[in-house]
Structure formats: C-alpha cells, structure tokens
Amino acid sequence: METLVHKGPGHMRKTIPVVVIAALTLAGCATIRNSRANPANWFGRSYSAPVNTTAGTANPLIPERLLSSKKEVVDRRDPVARIDTLDIEKVPGGAIIRVSATAAYQGSFQVGLVPQSVDGPVDGVAQYTLKAYLPVTRGGLLPVGTDASRKVVAATRLSDIELSGVSKIEVVGGQNALSKTR
Template sequence: MRLPVSGLLILALVLAGCGRIRESRLNPFNWFGRSQATAVVASESAVPGRPGDPRVLVADVTDMEVARQPGGAIVRATGLPPTQGWWDAALVAENNGEPVDGVLTYRFVVDQPHGGARISTPQSREVTAAAWLSDVKLANVSQIVVLGAANSRSSRR
C-alpha cells in the first residue's frame, strides 16, 4: 500500500517530534542520574523531631541511587560507619517528606553497636537503607539528597 506524499510528510513530522521526549519527565531514562558526593558539615548528629531515637547520622554516605519502579522509585543509599556492628539503618525524610524548592532530603541514620566493635574492612562495615517514593510524590521533585555526618550524596533529574 502506498502512502500519499502528504501522509509521508505527516509521518516524518510526527517522528521528528518524538525527539523532544528525550528531554521530558515522561522519559524513564531521563529520571535521576548517578549520585554526586558533596562535603557537608552536619548541624547535629541526632535525628531531629524524634527525641527518643538514639540513632545518629552515618559517618559517610558512599553510594546512592534512585531506581525506577512501576508506580514510583526506590531511593537506596549505602553508608560506612566507623566500626562494625552499626544497625537499624533508615532514611528519615526531612520536612515531613515534602520537597523544598524541588529538593527532597533524607537523613541516613544508624544505631550504635552494643559492646565493643572492630574496625575491620570497609566492605564488612557497610550498611544499606532504602525508601519508597510514589510517582505522585516524585512529581514535584527535581533532586534527592541523602545526608551523612561527613558528606551527602545527591541525584538530580
């Protein structure tokens, strides 16, 4: 079947317009990229707003990624405490989980080990925490930041 010239022209224009999707928020490959590290001076190591919570900021945030999932995304961060035995890791959202100027911030907290702890290798000390974000929550987010005691990692769209 042969298309008339006008049909071919319309088809060419439609296909050329698809190139703009690359810059759109609808493109799943245009979501959050690789995280970048930033040095930070934490104002306090305890988790604010939770006075009974003994957890403190992890010493160093070594990795962070935002993995696209059906219906939202999973923010996963890896941290390195100073010794082995740290536990109860969590990403605690600041500002009740609401983005401020498009930036959603999490504090990476861990609980101290009970008893003596060895230093050992970095791989044996790593802790991981994750948080789920729905597509609705992500609609107003352009950057996600995970804070540690010595640094932070961020990923932007």
C-alpha cells in the first residue's frame, strides 16, 4: 500500500518556475540556431559550385607570375672526394641512408645526398651524389689536413613508397661509388 506524503505548499512554488524556465530555454534554441550569436553561422552557409576540369589549368590560388618565374635551381656544390661507408638502416615507414666520406679539403660544408634522377629510381637503382660546398679562403689555397679532419657525414630518409621500386641504392663521390642491394 502506498503512502502519500504531503510535501507542503512551497514545493509547488519551486517546481512551476523551473518548468517555465526550461520551456523558455528550449523554445529559445530555435531562434539561436539562426542568429549571429551561434558560431556555426559566422561564415555563412556553404554552397556547391561546379569544378572546372579542363586539362592544363593552373591552380587559381597561385599567381601566374609566380608560376612563370620558376627557374631551375642549379646545385653548385662539388662531389665529395671519397665515399668511405654506406649504411642503410630500416626505420618504421622507410629507411635512412647514412654516408660517411672524406672531403678533399678541410671545412667543406652543407654536405648532402643529391638524387641523380628527379623522377625517382631508374631501372630499380636510386643513385645519389654526395655533394658539399668547398671552403672559401683569402689566398686561394684550401687546407688539406689529415683524413680525420676532412670527414663528413650526410643522411637522408626514404619512405616505403619511395623505396617500393628500388632494388639498389648507389652513392657516388668524386673518386668512387658505393652501393647496396636489397
């Protein structure tokens, strides 16, 4: 058997304002949806537009003069004299090619592996040239020093996608070349 408990006259006075406020808040949601106070309306609605699919069109976001003034960048670095070691280390998502070499002169800088082919591997061979800038001296004589003082190291990372058609990696220097096959 249920027992009815009388909560008193104040209970009803608290419930009615809560219900009225909740109803007004819920009704106000419809007006906020279309108002400027809603962040979703700040940039307006999106509309579909046809896409120009003609062949050879340039990206409209890039200015034409930027495209027309492209010049081929010439790498003025010289090949490093002798390639000493070639290591290929597998890493997640690809491999790191690490080369140590002996430069012809002390102070060679900005050493880097430069791909021979811009289009990727040729006949399964990814060929690189190890290049560096020679030091600038006032008298024109370049310091030679010991082999240890002329050591340089360079590395580059290749992704699995770049390695997909590669069966041999070759690094060329001024006097020799080293290669590794997969």
